[in-house]
Amino acid sequence: MNTHSHSPLKNWQFILLLMLAFFITTFAAAWHISQLQSRLIESTAVKNARSFSDALTEFRTLYTSEVVTTAKQHGLEITHDYATKENAIPLPATLSMLLGEKIGEHASGSKTMLYSPYPFPWRQETGGLRDQFMQQAWKFFSQNPDKPFYRFTERDGREYLRYATADVMRPACIQCHNSHPDTPKNNWKTGDLRGVLEVDFPLDQVIAQTQADQKETIAIFIAIGLLGIIGIGFVTSKLRHTSVELQQRVQERTAELVDKAAALERINQELDQYAYVVSHDLKAPLRAIANLSEWIEEDIADNLTDDTRKQMTLLRGRVARMGDLINGILQYSRIGRIDNEVESVDVNELLQEIIAGLAVPEGFVIDIAPDMPVFETARVPLSQVFANLLSNAIKYHHQPEQGHVKVNVREVDGEFYEFSVHDDGPGIAPEYHEKMFGIFQTLNARDKVESTGVGLSIVKKIVEIQGGKIILESAEGEGSTFRFSVPKTTSN
Amino acid sequence: MQDNKISILLVEDDEVDVMNIQRAFKKNHITNPVHVAGNGLEALAMLRGLDGREKLTPAPKIILLDINMPKMNGIEFLTELRTDPELRAISVFVLTTSDEEKDRVAAYDMNVAGYILKPVEPGKFMEAVKTLDVFWSLIELP
Structure with a gap:
């Protein structure tokens, strides 16, 4: 009945735990997805920046090799202030910057910058390493000219990706750079780090897009969560209903039983x-x-x-x-109407007493195994069983003057003692084994051997009331063995 | 028994059992007067001289009592007997077929002098009566 008062509490604990686990899982999943999204934002931004930066670099290389070289041969001047001069075209870097600016106007405020510690005089203001990022980038590229360098930063309340690549001195540029009248450095070699090309990308759009996606995802998660809670509630109430029903049915059945x-x-x-x-x-x-x-x-x-x-x-x-x-x-x-007291019984002693009380014929031998236990059990019933089995062994023996009975014991399953009484008497054909334990059943005509046929039925009843079993192993001409079990601890 | 004046009251409802005891007495040359009551009520009436019965005088000093009887059984009779100051000293021997523990315990609680099982074989009963006679001659009754 204890379980009655405990079970609802346990149910609630269980439900609470289930809900908690469910919420934790949901939030963990949502968090994981948001992490994935922010990484996606970053990688998308980096990818965009790289292709933009690559395009600019490609454009500049192409412009240098295809336009500037030919223009020079035709006597055109290549200068940063091409707009104010005649027969002049812009320097590759100048044009690249211009292109970057033009694209930036269209593409949501992206910026392009080209800088180095060696700016041309006219770019003294804008071309140097003016902030920490630029200095870090320059340092980084002097070690790893092949890799991009980028950071996510915030400026004026907007998130930016600052993506920088190394601008390496190419063969097509080297002659011009070393010979230009305004050059800040005239010993350039191919492969030298000339400058840094930085593209700044605002993340607004990407973030806006992913945030919209995230909102959807979160909405889906909330929906799933609600459905889950409703599901848990439904299943729980169903289970409780069923368990109440089952409990009732068990109670009914128990009462019936x-x-x-x-x-x-x-x-x-x-x-x-x-x-x-x-x-x-x-x-x-x-x-x-x-x-x-x-x-x-x-x-x-x-x-x-x-x-x-x-x-x-x-x-x-x-x-x-x-x-x-x-x-x-x-x-x-x-049997069974009388409660027998449980006491410590020395089985060997008990058997000796029983044998002393039996009329054992001269020459009839009864062997008792040396390992008979001393255990807590009801003395009288055990004595009745042994007395019946032993007196039967003597009474029905065909040659009482040289009969031999052995009493053995072994433990079964650690819970029972199994005693066996084996005789070398005439034996009993298997077809009669079942009958032997029925009341008033005898094998011989009653006049031949005076017997009531009650003994074995009493033995069986006693053994079974104590919670044991009795079996007969025998065949005609092979003697008989009665095995019966007695619980090691008797609750009486 | 030497003292022929001591009378015995046999409380027994089975006619054959009455005959049995009378025969056994005869065989053992027990000549004391034997009064017979068919149940406990009748026995009490005889002892007290009620219901138009003559009071047994001298009062019996020995009662042979059956347990299973109609109207008032042996145990009920014993209970009544032991509360009566005049009758409580009478020596009672229970003669019964009941070898049930609870009957035996109840009888000895009422201070019976003996509890004898009626055997099926006639010879054994003869033995029992003989033993009783020897016992009665040995002890001093009040």
């Missing part, structure tokens, strides 16, 4: 009581028959023939047998 068990016990008790009363009531007239027949015999002793005398003897013999049968029923009905 208890009723049936009680009824069965009552019937059993009634049956035992009935057997007891009947056998008592049967005894009185039986005694009367015995007495009266004897008195008749005494009174008419002189008129009796040998035949009638024999008949009177037979009559009393049958009366005596009926008395035995009634006593058998009484004994049988008494």
Whole structure:
């Protein structure tokens, strides 16, 4: 009944735990997705920046090789202030910057910058390493000219990707750079780090896009979460409903079983009581028959023939047998009606006592195994079982003067002692084994060996009431072994 | 038994059992007067001289008592007997078929002098009565 008051609490704990686990999982998944998205934002931005920067570099290289070289041969001047001069075209760097600016106007405020510690005089203001990022980039590229250098930064409340690549001195540029009248440095070699090309990309658009996506994802997660909670609630209420139903059904069934068990016990008790009363009531007239027949015999002793005398003897013999049968029923009905006290029983001692009380014929040997236990059990029933089995072994032996009985014991499953009584008597054919344990069953005609057929039924009833089992192993001409088990700890 | 004046009250409802005891007494030459009551109520009436019955005088010093009887059984009779100051000293021997523990315990609780099982075989009962006679001759009854 304890489980009644505990189970709802446990249910609630379980549900709470389930919900918690569910929420944690949901939030972990949402967090993971947002992480993925921010990484996606970054990688998208970097990719965009790289292609933009690559395009600019490609354009400049192409412009240098295809336009500037030819223009020079035709006498055109290549200068940063091409707009104010005649027959002049812009320097590759100048044009590249211009292109970057033009694209930036279209593409959401991206900026292009070209800088180095060696700016041309006219770019003294804008071409140097003016901030930390630029200095870091220059330092980085002096080590790794092949890799891009980028950082995500914030400027004026907007997030930017500053993506920089190394601008390396190419063969096509080197002559011009070393010979230009305004050059800040005239010993350039091919492969020298000339400057840094930086593209600044605002992340607004990418972020806006991914944030929109994220909102959708979160919305989906919330929907899933709500559905999950509803599902858990539904399943739980269904389960509780079912468990209440089951509990009720179990209670009903248990009540039925208890009723049936009680009824069965009552019937059993009634049956035992009935057997007891009947056998008592049967005894009185039986005694009367015995007495009266004897008195008749005494009174008419002189008129009796040998035949009638024999008949009177037979009559009393049958009366005596009926008395035995009634006593058998009484004994049988008494098993289980009487509570036997549990005490420490030394089985070897018990067996010696029983054997001393039996009429063991000369030459009949009873061997008791040396490992008989001492254990807590009811003494009287165990004694009855051994006494019955041992006296049967003697009584039904075909050669009592050289009979041999062995009593052994072994432990079974750690919970039982299994005792065995083995004789080398005539044995019992397997087809009779079942019958042997029934009440009033005998194998011999009752006149041959006087027996009631109650003994083994009593033995079986005793063994089973104690929670054990009894089996017979035997075949004709091979002796018999009765094995019975007794619980090591008897609750009585 | 030497003292022929001591009378015995047999409380027994089975006619054959009454005959049995009378026969056994005869065989063992027990000549004390034996009064027979069919149940506990009848026995009490005889002991107290009620219900138009003559009071047994002298009062019996020995009662042979059956347990299973109609109207008032042996245990109920014993209970009544032991509360009566005049009758409580009577020596009671239970003669019964009931070898049930609870009957035996109840009887000894009422201070019975002996609890004898009626055997089915006639010979054994003869033995029992013989033993009783020897016992009665040995002890001093009140």
